[in-house]
Structure formats: structure tokens, C-alpha cells
Amino acid sequence: MITKNPLYLITKLALLELARYKNITLFLVLNLTLGLFGFFLLQIFQQSLTLQSAEKAQIILGGDLSISARRSFSEAEIKAWESQFQFLKKSQFISLFSMMRTEQDSKLVNVAVFDDHYPLYGQFVFSGAQGLASDRAYVWVDPEVQEMLNLKINDSVAIGESNFIFAGNIVQDPSRLFRGTSFAPRVLVHNKYLPATGLMKPGSTFSEYWYYQTEPNIDAAAIKTKLEKFITDSFVKISTSQDEAEDSSRVLNYFTDYLGLVALVALGLCFLCSSYLLQWSFISKKKTIAIYKTLGMSDKKIIFIYVLQNFVISLLACVLAFVLVQSCIPLLQQLLTQKFDLPINLTLSTQALIATGLIALLGPMLIVVPQIIQIINLRPLMLLQNVLVIDFRRTTLYFAWLAASIILFWVLASWQSHSYKIASIFTLSMIALIIFFQVINRFGLYFLEKLSENFNWRTRYAIKGLSRKTASAGLVFTTMSLATLVLSLLPHVKSSIINEVRPEQSSQMPSLFMFDIQPEQIDSLQQLAKNIFNQELIFSPLVRSRILKINDKNYERVVQTNEIQTREADEEARFRNRGINLTYRSYLQESEREIDGKFDGVFNKNQLAQISIEKRYAARMGIKMGDQMTFDVQGVEVEAQVGSFRHVRWTSFQPNFFILFPLGVLEDAPQIFLTSVFNSQQSLIKDFQKQASSEFKNVSIIDVRRTVENSLKYIEQMSLGLQFMAWLAVLVGIFVFLVLINTQLKERIPEMNLLQILGLSNQQVSMILLFQFLLLIIVSVTFGVLLGLALAWVLITFFFEIKTAFDMYYLLLLGSLLLPMCGLALYTGLKPLKKLNPMDLIRQS
């Protein structure tokens, strides 16, 4: 007697069924592969980014530990903290902004001032023969400075009141792994030559850093914790190399967070499609299951068959996604380096593989649960009664499954966005959108059917094919609309931001923005502006301070730990740990709007100074109307009360501040001034910049338009990345559409044959189905695009608070790409119709 292992039987049955329903198996595998592809690619990008940032952590920071502040440190302070830990080497570094001038031109630069020991880790690479040296007043510059000022080796350039010799371009700066957008390029000078520049004046904007190299076995994080307790000034920032590595890729991390969410949309849509496919194919498997049960097979074994099948599908999808991703990496690598200026070495990490594998296994396991519920509820008796309909959607198990799926999606979203808040908003929005699409689908089809009474019977029949099959029509409507919504939303947000800040489109944008103006320079600068433009400049004072108390509660340092934390907590910590700039005036600017309370503008001695706070700053800091705030204004305590909240249009590029004091409080505090210059004549602007930078050597001048153009380049690049993911979601949507056409056709072949027997030609039958699916896809895509436009408007108007500028060119492009894609899907999907044979109806009998 031959006894076979039950596992053998289960495996055999599972595989046989997969082979028998090979089309469904193929659809499930391809669908999951599509969903996993984007997710996998993103994981590789994220892991490679983290890995390379971590590997180069010490080089990026320039040490194992750094202590910095936007002020200079006293010798006593430095000695005090150095007594708290052992170190091998140290280096001082100062960062400030200034104009770099030649005879012909000038440019705002970030002056990086180094000492003999800098950098403690890593090495600079320069284009000239000269390495870092201090024997002469050399200056090394970022390539764009050399290009703009047309510098040649040994040319003389001026910074502040001193002259330097151009020694070469900075080809590789170890402290900048990824160069993001910054409003001034970097130049390097030795600290021996800094005093001569005269740039370090009271109130000047600069930061001082002290880098330390410790013994290799010393825990820098422990020193940081110790120092944070020792250094009481909450505005002194203490960082370990690990902190800095994370900080250096912060913008990229934010970007990948959002990319991750868009990838989740694609993955979510793919699971929706799988869920539909599984349920659809399960209907025809019910009879087999009932037979298994009649033959004595336990529920456990039957469930195991289906779990095993899912495992095989997951495995196949994983392998396919892996192959696809591996073949795409070289192309992506090239794209990142050349187009995005991100020299990240994309490598397949175990972590990325595990993360994707887990999703590939857990996701399908979760979507098979409704079928498992049905297997449990199916009774062999139903086979005899020929009733195999099970309503499982009202069971407790079903609702528990639904809740588990939503929680899993939320966990994934939290993991991707590093924010519980964003994940919750995202998950709730997805649920709300799916419910919304389902409701719209049902009502829309109901009204469409009513409307179709006026059309010919073929149109009516095609519409009934949709309105009487709301579940399948709803699936395509939901997936396609959601995917096109994401796709059409992003470019309008981008175009509106660009429209708001793009120089040639914004007449309100200043040409120049000037800061670090000393009080005694105001009159001369005003005179210069009058001479050149015949216009008066408006100067805004800037008073550096820090918040000591809010309502008598100490405003303490938030310690930034190395532990995993949300983006909000990270943002909050960074926000609280930095100083705050104050200004004072009697009026609100054009870019400001009062939204609550009243800003009097003049200090009333009978009460505390009534200040106005920018509303988002207030919300973030938890400041309420009437709160009392105590500021440390360079050693002097100043008390004030929140008297009004105001909205600030930051994109005005005028000197804007979070906190506005009335006249009569801060006038005597150490301060510098800011101003912006509005003029459309480039020759006058150039003339003014040249004269101002040579006469007022400490004053920094930003070419606003050029800076904005540079920033827009990054917005464009990020938008491109997000759109890539959104297109992936659309591909999933189109795939769902194909699956629906295929399953519907299979289901409806007898019906189509019948129509031919009743007197319709094959062509007429095809036209009915073509019209039906064309209507579905066009309505879905149009609705998605329109909803995308509406949501973009809501987001732009109420969140970004700028004017909406729809990108019509993109809409056209979208239409011209989507239509052929849907047409191709329709053509491919309806191809089997050519093989219709009405004789099958008789043969079936």
C-alpha cells in the first residue's frame, strides 16, 4: 500500500489549481509585481541613502562631535565643555555670508572659514594645484562662483575688506555628501585671514563650530548627552556624526517619505485588484472546495491549499520584481547622477529585500482572508442543494479583517512617512476617497441608467452592463480615478508654487535681498538707492533673541536623540533649539494679514508689549492669544504678550518675521537691518549691487531671482520623482482595467453568444462591449483628473495659501498619454471577442 504525505497532496492540489487557472495566476503575479516594483525601488533608494550617509557620517560632520551656535564662543565656555570629555584633535570652523567681489561683478557666498586642523576626517579635492594651505590668503570656491565671476587661477577677489587669491574650484567637499539647494555657494578661506575682512561685527549672521575627534571606542552619543546637561544655553547645538549624517540627507528623506506614500497608493491599488481577482476566481472554486469537504478533507488542509497558492504567487512576484528592479538599477543610477545630481550608489541591501519580501508575503496573506472565511462557512450540503452563495460580508471575522487591513496600511504609511500625523491623514484620506468613489460610482451609474432611457437599446444595454455590475465597475472606477487623481494633483501644485515664485511671472518679487546692514549704514544705502533708482528702501530691523519662558514656564531645550523619531518630533526639536529673530514696526506689511486680535503698532506703557505672531509658528509652538512670553535679547529680558495672530505670505520674498514687536520696545537692542530692492531694470540692479558690495563690504546681497530659479530646479526634480511613482499607480490602474475586461469577458461569453443567436453580429456585440468599457475608463479618468484639479485647488488655496495656476499643458500631455494607453488596454482586453462562437451555447448543453 502506498501512503502519501498529506503535504504532498496539498502541494499537488495547490499547484494543479494554480496551473489550471493559469490566467488568473499570471494576473495575480503581474499585479503584485507591479505594486512591489515601485516599493522595492524606493526601499533600495532609501537604504542606499541611509547606508552611505552612515558610512560617511564622520566625514560629513568633520569630526565625531560638534558644538555650534549662531554666535561666537568665549574661551571660558570652550574650556569648560572641553573639561567634560577626552578628545584627540579639535578644529574650529566659522560659517558666514558675504559678498565676493571682482572688478566687474559680485556674488553672495557662504564663507567657510577653516583652521589648520580642518577637516578632521575626509579630504577636499580642488581643481587647482594648490591644496588647503594658509601661507597666503587663498580662496577656493564652488564651481558656479568661478563661472559667474569668470575667475582664473591667481585672480584677486575681495571678501569684506580683504583681498584673496583664487586658488581653485572645490571639486569634492567631504562635508557635503549631497548638495541640495542653498541660496549661496561656498567659498573656503583660512581663519588667519578672517579678521582682516571685518565681517565679524556685532549682530552679523554667522555660526561658529567646534569639531572634535575622539578615541575610536568612545561613544559620542554619551558625550553629547553629558554635554547637553552641562551646557545650559539651549541654542548651543551639540551633534554627533550620526546626527549630522541624518541631517545631511534630511531634505532627501522628506522627499522619499512622500515618494513612499505614492508608492503605497500603487501598492494599495494592486492589493485591491488582487482582492477582486481572488474573490472572482474563488466563485468558480467553491464547488471544488465543497467536493474536497465531502471527500473528508479538513478545513485546515483546504485553507492551507489556498495559503500555499498565495505563497507561490508572492514568491513568483518577488522574483519578478527583483529581476525588474535589478535591470532598472543601472538606468536609475545614471538618471540620479546625471539629472538629479545625486551621486548615490544604488545597491540592493538585505534590508530592502526583507522589507519588500515581507510586504509581498503579508499583503497577499491578508487579502486571502475573505476566502478563508468562506471556506470555513462553506458546508458540503450546499453542494447537494446546488447553493454555493455565502454572504461573508456581514460576519464579525470580515470586519475584523477589514480593521486589520486598515491598521496594516496605516503602519506601512507611518513607516514610509515617519510621521503618525501624515500616516493617519493619508490612511483616512485613502479610506474616504475609496468610500467616496464607491458612492459616486453607484449614484453615477444609477443616474446614467435613468438617463439612458432616451438612448437606443444598444447604448442602454451597454450602460446596464455597468450599472448592474457595480462591484466590478466600482473597482475600475476607484483604482483608475485614484491613480489619475494622484497623477493630476501633483503637477498643479508644482505649477502653482512655481507660478507664485518664478521671477518673470511675479512682478512683486524683489530683485535683491540685503541683510547684515549695520544701523549706521542705513542712510548711505538709502542715498545710494535714491541716486540709482530714485526710490526709497524700506529697512526692517532684525533683533536676535531666544525665548526664555512662555507663561512663566521655562522654554527648555528639546534633546535630539539618535532613537527613531517622527518627522514632527524632529522638526519640533530643531525648531525649538534655534534662536528667534524679532522685528519691530508700527504697521503690517502688504505681505501680512491680521487674522486674530489687533496689532497696535505702538507700545503702551500701561501694559505688556502686545506682539503679533505668525499663525503657523504659533500653532507649532502651542502659543495662544494672551500668552505671556519672555525673550532674552542678548542678555536683557524682554516681556511681551501675544496680542494678535497674522498670516504672512512668505513667497513675497520681503523681510518677513515670525514675531513682530510694536515700536518702543526693541529700538535700543543690538540689531541689524534687512531690505529688499524692487526694480526691473537689470542694468540698474547690477550697478546698485556693484556699488553696494564695494561700499558696504559687510552687507550681504542675495540675487533673489537667481536663487529662486535654483530652488525651482529642485522642485522640478522632486516633482519628476513623485510623478514617476504616480505613473506606476496609473499602470496598476490600467492593469486593473485589463483584468476587469478579461474577467468580465470570461463571465459574459455565454451572454455575448446569446446576443449573436438572438440576431446581433459579432461586430455589433463587440461595439456594445467597446462602448461599455470605453465609457467606464473615460469617466474614471476624467473624474480622477477633475477631482485632482479640485483637490489641487483646495490644497493650493488653503494649505499653501497661494494662487492656483493649473498646468494646462500637462493636462493635455496627460490626456494624450492616457488615452492611447487605455485604448491599447481596451484593444488587448477585447481581442478574445473575435473568437466568440454562438455554437458554444449548444455545446455547453
Add this chain to the structure above:
Amino acid sequence: MSLKITNLKKTYSQGVETLTILNQLNLQVNTSEVVAVVGASGSGKSTFLSLAAGLDSFDEGDIEINSQSIKNLNPQQMTKFRGENIGFIFQQFHLVSHLSAFENIVLPLEIMGLSFTKQDILNALKNVGLNERASHKPAELSGGECQRLALARGLITKPSLLLADEPSGSLDSETGAKVMSLFFEQVRRTKTTTILVTHDSELAKKCDRTYILKNGNFGLS
């Protein structure tokens, strides 16, 4: 004469072999006559039905329905001719699942562009005892009700020829008997020329004549 089949021959190629399914088959069915065709599995009943309905082409001979030969009709003409002249009832009902009982009956009229009133359809439903089930979809009807609905649909266009393929084959004996009793009542009342393909000899006895399909040809029982 409603149906005249003369020297009908149908062969299928299976690899190098040629299978002759129907050979020199002759049949004449008069108007209003109800004829049964019985035969063992594989005897060619389905092929015979397909040919009689003009769904398949034949090698030799001719088929005339209402004195019109279907031999030289192109596919478009045949489709139109079938819609106008032939009604069908299938073993598996083949109702359109997303249409109501009312809409299922309306369907052939709409396809042929024939005019009708709501009352016509309600009467057709009443004739098969489904007047209370007009708005129900096939999934909400029992097997017997589905077949009665299929009968009403088959007769609604007043076809010259009704082809019924094992109408009680999917029903239990009791329901099958009730449905078939209604079937005969309706075809007799409407004087519809009918060919009933069945395994059931008792059912065949209720027809005017019974033909046995064997070795590609008919024998009269």
C-alpha cells in the same frame, strides 16, 4: 412547410481523419408541428441544432426555413434571418444575469427593432406564470422559473421555428415535468413549429413525431 432539410452532410476534420457527423440527412417539419429529436451522446444532436439554427456551415444539401434556403446567406444575412425566424431554448437557460425578467424578454425584440408595448411583455410573463416576477433578476429565480422565462423569451418574437435543446435537462423531474407541460401548452397555443432535442423518451412521446439520430441520419420511431 416550416423546415425542410435535404441531403444534409456535415463533416469535421480531426487531424488527417475526416469525421462524418451527419450524412444525407433529410427532414421535413410542417408548420405548427412539434418534432422530437432523440439520440445518444455524440450522435450529432448539437451539430444538427447548430446547422438548423444557421450557426454552422454544412458541406452538402440544403436547409430551408419558411421556404427560404439559408445555404447562400452571408453571416450578416444569416444573423438577421435567425433573429427574425428562429427562437431558442437552452438546457442551461442562458438568461442575461444583469437584466430583469422583463428586460430579458424585451431583449430579442430590441435586437430585432420590433415594436412592443409593456403590456405585450407582461402578457408574455403571465403566459409562463411569471407576472409577479417581472423585476426579478435570474439569480433571484428558481431553475424552473428561469426556464419558463427562457420559454417566454423564445416565443416573444413569434419565430417560425423554435429550437429547444433539452429544456428540462437542468431541472429536477417534478419541476421539469411542470416546465415541459407549460412548454407544450405554449407552443401548441402559439402554433409554433418546434424541434425538441431530448434524451427523455416520455417527453418525446408528447411530440407529434420523434426522430432518432443515429449514425448521422434519422430514423423515425
